[in-house]
Amino acid sequence: MNDILETKQLRHHYPGADHPALDGLDLKLPRGKKTAICGHNGSGKSTFFLHAIGLLRPTAGEVCWQGAPLTYRAHELKQLRQQVGLVFQDPEHQIILHTPYEDIGYGLRNAGLPEPEIRERTLRMLASLGLEQLTDRPVHQLSLGQKKRVSLAGVLALEPELLLLDEPTAYLDRLSERQLLAELDRVHGSGVTVAMATHDMNLAYAWADWVVVLDQGRCLLAGTPQDVFVQTDRLLALGLEPPLLLDVWHSLPPLIREGNQPPRDAEELKRLLAAWPIS
Numbered sequence: 001m002n003d004i005l006e007t008k009q010l011r012h013h014y015p016g017a018d019h020p021a022l023d024g025l026d027l028k029l030p031r032g033k034k035t036a037i038c039g040h041n042g043s044g045k046s047t048f049f050l051h052a053i054g055l056l057r058p059t060a061g062e063v064c065w066q067g068a069p070l071t072y073r074a075h076e077l078k079q080l081r082q083q084v085g086l087v088f089q090d091p092e093h094q095i096i097l098h099t100p101y102e103d104i105g106y107g108l109r110n111a112g113l114p115e116p117e118i119r120e121r122t123l124r125m126l127a128s129l130g131l132e133q134l135t136d137r138p139v140h141q142l143s144l145g146q147k148k149r150v151s152l153a154g155v156l157a158l159e160p161e162l163l164l165l166d167e168p169t170a171y172l173d174r175l176s177e178r179q180l181l182a183e184l185d186r187v188h189g190s191g192v193t194v195a196m197a198t199h200d201m202n203l204a205y206a207w208a209d210w211v212v213v214l215d216q217g218r219c220l221l222a223g224t225p226q227d228v229f230v231q232t233d234r235l236l237a238l239g240l241e242p243p244l245l246l247d248v249w250h251s252l253p254p255l256i257r258e259g260n261q262p263p264r265d266a267e268e269l270k271r272l273l274a275a276w277p278i279s
């Protein structure tokens with residue numbers, strides 16, 4: 001498999017911590033896929049992301065970008081951060097300027113782009129994320145969902161090859177979540193590899209085409225959603241609730257399930273049930 005980013009026996013010990021946050025993490029992000037990184041609180045998801053953009057350095061092990069280990073030289077890190085975009089869980093940690101327009105342009109200016117291109121890309125990102133009406137609105141007047149879209153726009157403006165999102169749907173209402181997922185599908189459709197950390201197994205099951213499960217800084221499971229989520233007992237032992245849809249599916253009579261793949265979303269389940277003759 002062609003992996004865009006890989007960690008090999010990655011270990012990270014924060015100064016003063018009792019346990020390592022990452023403890024021999026072997027994790028691969030397949031190129032071109034949508035990967036869900038699952039794991040309960042403190043399993044190491046955010047620490048992995050900080051390593052993926054070279055913000056933290058390994059205590060041991062290595063991070064490979066496009067097959068080559070990171071060297072942590074300044075010019076390499078600058079290039080890496082243009083190729084790998086990380087959207088933090090809390091937009092307050094990401095947005096640093098006063099308005100969406102200024103903030104989205106900031107990263108582009110840092111990357112050394114000429115002013116006309118900065119303006120063109122910023123306006124394009126504002127439009128594609130439905131933020132035109134908020135272009136010059138002070139950031140502190142925006143809702144959380146709007147701030148999340150601004151921070152995503154700032155990262156997407158750099159046109160990364162790999163987009164990482166830390167709990168992107170946390171605290172969003174259903175409509176904002178649906179809009180964000182549609183945007184991620186559009187970005188993925190344009191050729192970007194996307195990986196999101198999430199606690200939401202229902203979301204991971206419906207959205208991802210590759211799933212990894214972390215526990216205590218290690219990768220315990222990796223595979224397609226069907227392969228990973230069928231391991232109900234292991235997930236429960238890791239404190240993760242298996243997807244509701246899969247639970248419902250397995251509770252249906254075998255005659256309905258026979259010859260069908262488990263549905264990935266409620267609409268698919270409804271279609272399968274509607275096709276079943278009631279007599």
Ligand SMILES: Nc1ncnc2c1ncn2[C@@H]1O[C@H](COP(=O)(O)OP(=O)(O)OP(=O)(O)O)[C@@H](O)[C@H]1O
Nearest residue numbers: 014015017021039040041042043044045046047048
């Ligand atoms: N700056 C830090 N200093 C010391 N320990 C830290 C620091 N950041 C994280 N940790 C610890 O490292 C471990 C992994 O944390 P991390 O934030 O990577 O997990 P996570 O899976 O992203 O959690 P969550 O789902 O709550 O965001 C936890 O035990 C956490 O307490």
